[in-house]
Amino acid sequence: MKERFASGYNDFVLPFMLSMIFILVYLLVAIIRVIIQLPPKDRKRYLLSLINPVILVKDIKDIICDVLLHVKIWKRKPLLGYMHSSIAFGWFMIILIGHIETFLYVPERAGLLYYPIFFRFFMMETNHTLQGALLFFLMDFFLLVILSGIALAMFKRIRSRALGMRRTTRTTLPDKIAMYALWAIFPLRLLAEGFTAGISGGSFLTKSVWLLFSNFLSNDYHILPTWWAYSIALGTFFFCLPFTRYMHIPTEIFFITLKNAGIKSWHPRKGYALAEIYSCSSCGMCIDACPMNAQKKNLKYSSVYFIRFLRRRNRRKMEEIADKCLQCGKCVAVCPVEVDSCRLKLLSRERHRDGKIKADYTYLQRVNTVEPAEKRPKVLYYAGCMSQLTPSIGKAMGSLLDKASVEWSPMDKDGGICCGRPLILSGRREEAQAMIQRNTELILASGADTLLVTCPICFKVFREEYNLPGIRVVHHSQYLNELVKSGALKVEKEDTRMVYHDPCELGRGCGIYEEPRELLSKVCELVPAGHERDESICCGGSVGSITLSHEERVHITDAAVEDLMTNHPQEIVTACPLCLKTFSPRSAKKVRDLAEVIDRCSTSPEK
Amino acid sequence: MIDFGYGLTPSSAIDLDKMDRTHFEILIRREPDVLKCMACGSCAASCTAGVYTTMNLRKGILLLSRGQEKSALEQFRSCMLCGKCQLVCPRGINTRNLILSILKTYSIQ
Ligand code: SF4
Ligand code: SF4
Numbered sequence: 001m002k003e004r005f006a007s008g009y010n011d012f013v014l015p016f017m018l019s020m021i022f023i024l025v026y027l028l029v030a031i032i033r034v035i036i037q038l039p040p041k042d043r044k045r046y047l048l049s050l051i052n053p054v055i056l057v058k059d060i061k062d063i064i065c066d067v068l069l070h071v072k073i074w075k076r077k078p079l080l081g082y083m084h085s086s087i088a089f090g091w092f093m094i095i096l097i098g099h100i101e102t103f104l105y106v107p108e109r110a111g112l113l114y115y116p117i118f119f120r121f122f123m124m125e126t127n128h129t130l131q132g133a134l135l136f137f138l139m140d141f142f143l144l145v146i147l148s149g150i151a152l153a154m155f156k157r158i159r160s161r162a163l164g165m166r167r168t169t170r171t172t173l174p175d176k177i178a179m180y181a182l183w184a185i186f187p188l189r190l191l192a193e194g195f196t197a198g199i200s201g202g203s204f205l206t207k208s209v210w211l212l213f214s215n216f217l218s219n220d221y222h223i224l225p226t227w228w229a230y231s232i233a234l235g236t237f238f239f240c241l242p243f244t245r246y247m248h249i250p251t252e253i254f255f256i257t258l259k260n261a262g263i264k265s266w267h268p269r270k271g272y273a274l275a276e277i278y279s280c281s282s283c284g285m286c287i288d289a290c291p292m293n294a295q296k297k298n299l300k301y302s303s304v305y306f307i308r309f310l311r312r313r314n315r316r317k318m319e320e321i322a323d324k325c326l327q328c329g330k331c332v333a334v335c336p337v338e339v340d341s342c343r344l345k346l347l348s349r350e351r352h353r354d355g356k357i358k359a360d361y362t363y364l365q366r367v368n369t370v371e372p373a374e375k376r377p378k379v380l381y382y383a384g385c386m387s388q389l390t391p392s393i394g395k396a397m398g399s400l401l402d403k404a405s406v407e408w409s410p411m412d413k414d415g416g417i418c419c420g421r422p423l424i425l426s427g428r429r430e431e432a433q434a435m436i437q438r439n440t441e442l443i444l445a446s447g448a449d450t451l452l453v454t455c456p457i458c459f460k461v462f463r464e465e466y467n468l469p470g471i472r473v474v475h476h477s478q479y480l481n482e483l484v485k486s487g488a489l490k491v492e493k494e495d496t497r498m499v500y501h502d503p504c505e506l507g508r509g510c511g512i513y514e515e516p517r518e519l520l521s522k523v524c525e526l527v528p529a530g531h532e533r534d535e536s537i538c539c540g541g542s543v544g545s546i547t548l549s550h551e552e553r554v555h556i557t558d559a560a561v562e563d564l565m566t567n568h569p570q571e572i573v574t575a576c577p578l579c580l581k582t583f584s585p586r587s588a589k590k591v592r593d594l595a596e597v598i599d600r601c602s603t604s605p606e607k
Numbered sequence: 608m609i610d611f612g613y614g615l616t617p618s619s620a621i622d623l624d625k626m627d628r629t630h631f632e633i634l635i636r637r638e639p640d641v642l643k644c645m646a647c648g649s650c651a652a653s654c655t656a657g658v659y660t661t662m663n664l665r666k667g668i669l670l671l672s673r674g675q676e677k678s679a680l681e682q683f684r685s686c687m688l689c690g691k692c693q694l695v696c697p698r699g700i701n702t703r704n705l706i707l708s709i710l711k712t713y714s715i716q
């Protein structure tokens with residue numbers, strides 16, 4: 001290896017160098033801005049996490065898996081995963097090997113940012129060494145990998161369905177410029193290195209390009225223009241970067257370190273949230289995931305557009321989307337970057353509520369629905385508003401508890417207080433405290449040690465927002481499963497084919513997928529739905545949405561029912577009164593709650 | 608004299624010429640569903656807050672549509688937005704957004 005130019009410099013590196021300096025300064029300022037915006041407690045936590053070896057190891061692992069290899073996309077859509085990781089990982093390897101080459105052969109140039117990038121222009125191979133050949137081979141190999149990824153990306157723009165995506169995102173003008181620049185970078189690099197291969201040497205790819213061109217373009221005047229073009233493409237890309245979705249590449253690295261430090265968003269657009277929204281790659285996975293998109297005209301309500309408007313500070317559009325969202329959490333579950341857009345939407349609701357009439361919940365203090373503590377039931381059953389509308393669930397639960405000889409009492413038999421979650425979901429967290437406080441008093445006064453709920457909406461809020469020392473909050477899917485397992489309830493198997501619908505709040509919301517399945521498989525033949533577990537489709541009835549109309553909801557319900565019918569079950573079972581109520585009028589097959597099914601198939605062990 | 612609870616009730620006639628519907632028109636723009644109400648009362652019958660307070664959505668909509676804001680608004684302060692009324696409404700009215708829109712549109716003097 002020998003340097004071709006004593007100066008080690010050529011003017012064509014300028015576009016690249018200027019853009020690189022620009023982007024590095026920009027990133028530094030942005031990172032400092034985010035850290036300054038963090039509340040002091042979070043800031044301390046973040047800075048401490050940077051010296052914590054356990055978190056650091058996790059940071060590095062996550063950066064490799066998520067930013068370079070895109071493991072999460074691979075898991076869901078392999079071809080799309082290949083597209084992302086070939087470009088990201090390939091590019092990283094080219095940069096890395098470029099640095100290794102520079103370090104090995106011209107250590108004195110190691111500080112120059114542009115040298116490893118334009119290595120083949122400045123260096124020529126004089127004699128073939130194994131080391132040199134290997135490095136050149138690797139460079140060509142990863143260039144080929146990237147080129148295949150770019151080819152897929154172009155193909156995806158034309159036909160998104162081919163990569164397993166029904167819909168892809170709309171691009172903006174800066175996005176387009178950066179995208180074309182990105183597409184141009186690697187073919188130009190191939191050309192530039194190809195033209196130079198006669199002098200600098202190359203491997204299977206670049207050398208072949210040189211051989212091909214040398215037959216009819218064999219003159220070295222092409223060398224400089226192609227290197228200029230390559231450098232300009234790089235420059236364009238990096239200058240556009242902050243204004244495009246590609247900003248996610250550097251941001252995600254920073255975001256991972258914030259996320260692993262255990263910080264959460266507290267404002268829809270500041271600090272953590274800022275890093276979060278700039279980490280969204282506009283990959284569009286959330287578009288296909290969103291149940292609202294059962295109707296094509298609702299595509300605009302997908303999380304990716306919410307984040308886009310949030311980023312552009314378009315308050316009107318952003319609020320419109322935030323208020324539509326069902327808060328089903330599916331977009332968060334599929335998001336490869338783990339952008340918690342549901343939380344951002346809630347925070348946005350909380351900030352932009354402008355009610356003139358203040359709520360008055362003082363009357364709650366007078367509500368007293370529990371019996372005095374002397375009776376001390378073991379289990380307090382809270383039906384919640386929704387289960388009150390589906391009396392069959394309460395009836396079945398009562399019958400089951402009696403069969404299992406559990407000492408229990410109802411908490412809201414003739415009316416009660418809402419758990420407060422619907423209020424929180426509409427952005428009124430402070431007002432909800434009135435409900436939380438009074439319910440807590442009532443529960444503690446009952447003397448029970450278990451709070452049993454049949455509504456996952458209530459279940460989630462009791463677990464997350466209530467402070468109930470010494471009291472176990474349990475969902476009936478868990479509780480019944482325990483009763484059956486311990487032999488307190490005897491069940492018999494029917495030969496009905498059933499499908500289980502994962503309620504959003506129970507599955508994605510509380511992570512309970514196994515218990516209802518374990519329980520149901522003891523009493524019936526359980527067939528899978530089209531989409532299950534964290535990919536289950538919201539029933540459309542969610543209290544999470546504020547502005548979604550009944551007509552729009554019906555389409556979601558129909559899509560969900562159709563998906564549940566994939567394997568032709570005879571009945572649909574769910575574990576949420578709201579799902580039950582939403583599905584029932586739209587389903588040809590009978591819809592039941594878990595409690596009803598178990599009640600039908602169980603007997604008391606004494607008999 | 609013994610009060611038997613009978614007496615003259617004030618006239619409930621509404622003067623359409625004097626009726627002020629400006630706020631109601633804004634409400635219609637915010638949640639057009641309000642026009643769908645057929646005053647069946649299912650919402651009031653199932654209301655969580657209604658067990659303890661005067662909360663009655665049917666009545667509220669009716670009064671607001673007649674411009675009788677004064678007597679209609681106070682009750683909405685007790686609504687817990689639980690959404691039961693929405694589930695039972697035979698007209699599929701988005702009652703939660705309707706109530707939120709009422710809280711945004713009107714103010715209590
Ligand atoms: S929110 Fe997540 S899933 Fe949606 S476009 Fe952004 S990165 Fe992709
Ligand atoms: S939470 Fe559900 S409804 Fe809301 S945007 Fe995400 S997928 Fe769509």
Ligand code: SF4
Binds near residue numbers: 384417418
């Ligand atoms: S979460 Fe829903 S079902 Fe449960 S108590 Fe509150 S309003 Fe009722």
Ligand code: SF4
Binds near residue numbers: 655
């Ligand atoms: S949302 Fe309000 S009006 Fe409707 S049932 Fe609940 S408390 Fe009553």
Ligand code: SF4
Binds near residue numbers: 645651696698699702
């Ligand atoms: S249930 Fe619906 S239609 Fe009936 S009174 Fe209430 S809002 Fe009106």
